[in-house]
Amino acid sequence: MLRLFARLILRPLKSEPARALLTAFAVALGVAVVLAIDLAGEAAAGSFRSSVETLTGDADLEITAVGGIPEAVYGQLATLPVALRLKVRLEDYATLSGGGPDKGAVVPLIGIDVVADALELGITSEAGPVPDKDSVWVSEGLGLKAGDSIALQIQDQPGTYRVGGVFKQKGKIIVADIGLAQRLVRRPGRLDRILVWVPPARTVDEWQQQLQQQMPAGVTVALQGARTQENRRMLEAFRWNLRVLSYIALVVGAFLIYNTISVSVVRRRSEIGILRALGATRGAILAAFLGEAAVFGVVGGAVGLLLGRVMAEGAVQLLGATVESLYVSSRPAAIEINAVSALLAFTIGISISVLSAWSPAREAAGVPPTEAMARGRSDYLARVHQRRDLLLAVVLAVLAFVASQQPPVAGKPFGGYAAALLLIGAGAMAIPAMVDGINRLSSRLLLRLGGVEAMLASRSLSASLRRTSVLVGALATAIAMMVSVGIMVGSFRQTVLIWMDNQLKADIYLRPAGTASADRFPTFDAALPDRIAALPEVRAVDRFRAYPISYNGLPATLAGGETQVVELGGGAQFMSGDRASIMRRLPTCRCVIISEPFANKHHLTTGDSVTLPFGRFEIIGVYYDYANERGYIIMDRRTLLKYLPDPAPSNLAVWVKPGVDLDQAKLAVERAAQGSNVAVFANRSLRVEAIKIFDRTFAITYALEAVAIIVAVMGIAGALLALVIDRKRELGLLRFLGATTGQVRKLILCEAGLLGLLANVAGFLLGLALSLILVFVINKQSFGWTIQFHWPVAVLTGALSLVYVATLLAGLYPAHIATRLNPIEVVHEE
Amino acid sequence: MDTILIRFERVSKDYLADGEPVHALRELSLDVAPGQFVALMGRSGCGKSTLLNMAGAMDLPSSGRVLLDGQDTLHLDDAGLTKLRREKVGFVFQSFQLLANLTVAENVELPLLLAGGASARERAREALGWVELDGYEARLPHQLSGGQMQRVAIARAVVHAPKLLLADEPIGNLDTATGDLILKLLRRIVTERGTTILMATHSPESVVVCDQIVRLRDGRIEAVETRDAR
């Protein structure tokens, strides 16, 4: 068996190292991408363990409330006649505003009871075991020592603080006494979390229920870690979609393995025949060729593991940024490569290789011993059943349509994924007929357009129809992915632009300076908006306040705005109902409007109600929103203040009086905000920033597309090389018939060009179909937003041309080899 | 006009086979006048194919020189050699060497298309008429018999009206009767079109149709026999 393998597989592989390497590298890239996305996704999502948990270890329960827990609740708990262990925490963020490499970084700011907790946290201080209450303590990661000072922006306030001491902790965290922290973040008398350790008399669940009953309205008792779980759950759809995208490169790689093994089988037909005549069993032949695929799988897996580790570094940066702007504050954890990832890499590499090799290996096993006599055949058998395949393509396409109509399962668009896969299958089945049809139609035309070389190229491609189809299929799949994601992103972008036109009607926007995140809502000094409203240039100010909340086990945002002010310029677009009447009702009723992602996530619609910790509210409208995926519940500011009386706003929108110069108004606003650290955006620059974030969000999909294209183009290069070697006699003959080396080169480049053209056409059509699934099924079901279909013409034209040029470039090396053939030797006759 | 179409002047050709030098031709000199039908005979390995490739500007001498219609092949670059071939040379092979994916007519017009010539299809049809294969234009090679395939190959070799036709064992793969027909066809090409033919062959029957027989042995000319073919 080993000798059979050596003779049938290893020796031929060694004689064509370039092609073997290309195939192995294609597998490696496919594996690397999947691994990189997995590792990076885990790292980006792995850090939701809140800084409080990292700091304190696991409690049994945690008590929270939207807008903070009144301190009285702590007193109430402390006086219960049970032995609860309690710790209080205030949680917020500070921006490092000093110099140095960390400038601008956002780090958690945790308020603790220093007297009770300092020793336990290992806080040391120059003043002895009990630190003084006006300093902050920093984790080792910040590289400071006791007595240093640290510049921080907390909410919108810059300030300099003394470092009272350093504590042992990975990462960057700042701790202050709870009293100081409450003052700094402007939440006097409020706690963000009470951690509870319960006595073992009852189960934690029972404790949770019992304590919850004793809490005032608005205060929630939950198992600890619930929030981390919620965040992970929220991110699941996002990670799923990335994962699915990362599989595309693997699918393209599968085409190439299939092609490589098919070439091996076809070339060694007579040898297989001889071996069969000498007594090799079918099983042995099958095993030998599957073994060849497995070799590619092992090599690809090993290289892919290393490559994936490197790629993950880059991916985690991109993912981290996206997670921050769309979902939740995240501090990427370290990328960890372990036995599981190694196992994953090899499993993926080997299984994709062996699966793709199955059909050609079966064909090899079916070669009868009589083929030993047959002359070595260099072309594929024309075993392409075009009509049957075309029928199958139609069936698959119909199934794809049916799948695309299915509702999501557990919030994941499995129907959409299935539809995409079925469509790719349908494409693969339809491609031979298309290739053949086009080649047949255009022979004379090609002669006129591209000369005899183009005609010969087209003939040779249709002569090896199966090989050509597989190549076109591989490249078309990659192109289809590029086109579909391109259309989806382009449509999304256009939708967001239009949405911003409707939504952003104010002239100037303000928020506390610092990196924004979907779940951080630093606030202004409550006096600031009044100062701005009093400016002579200003017509009105909308004070907007948002709170991160948890709704039915998923993170969300609760916010209040000044409906009457917003109504000045129009604004939200509603999915149904009359905007004016909705906005008229909102300030007075016990009601809310919700964003589309929130509505879809929780299956809510107009007329339903949302249950908040402090009561039920009727939903009077669902509005389009693309700001982030957490989803919004919005009420009028007056309603919100009734339940959460903190008047400090987190965002301001300013309308300028008619006729006032915008730049002048902006200057006036900036002057009014002096002393606070705020970011002031003119309407235009806010949009520019929003689009910048949008583009950054999708950067990773471009990277994934690029890899899939690279894999496909490498496949084209490898396959053209094989085609040159298999047709060297013909190429040599052309030289005898008066072809120049230039014409031979042009012939190979024409083949590359035709492959590229066919793949572009097929890929574009397939991509268009896929984009419909992406826009209307997968995106809608995963993220819950409606995207209007738009053609990103420039992007598509550019991308397709680029791919086309890449395909031509892939033909250069094979073309060079073709011109170097010695015609006398290759036409050698016995 | 030259009285010599092809001239070999003390031509040697050496190859390296497994590090050992092989002398395929040794200081061989030969002149062929236009309109001659010359047979090259000798054992396998005596250098016939090498000589033909040299005559067709597909290969260059290691020493000495080859003049094709007055042009020294050593003085031409790749483009020049190709041009020479396009204008003056046609090749016929033992195993026909038709392109399997092209129809008969497309095979025949190929030299014209490669040279960028006009009215290729028409001239291909004419050439096919010459080899008596009218009506076979649209067939594919695998639908033809061996003799028919070789006639297509001959049509392809003369479609651009070359002065020189080089045939390497053109009847080696054919039965005697079919081979005779091919030989007669080649003779007719010499007589009626004035084409010069250099043909490597093993078959004694060839002798009948040729004007001259050049016997090779170990890369040298052993004997030259001239005879009246009529």
Ligand SMILES: Nc1ncnc2c1ncn2[C@@H]1O[C@H](COP(=O)(O)OP(=O)(O)O)[C@@H](O)[C@H]1O
């Ligand atoms: N490319 C080559 N490399 C090495 N030896 C060669 C090559 N071509 C021909 N020969 C050798 O040159 C000699 C003449 O070959 P060839 O002209 O093909 O003979 P013939 O056609 O008369 O059978 C033979 O010994 C052959 O082995």
Ligand SMILES: [Mg+2]
């Ligand atoms: Mg020979």
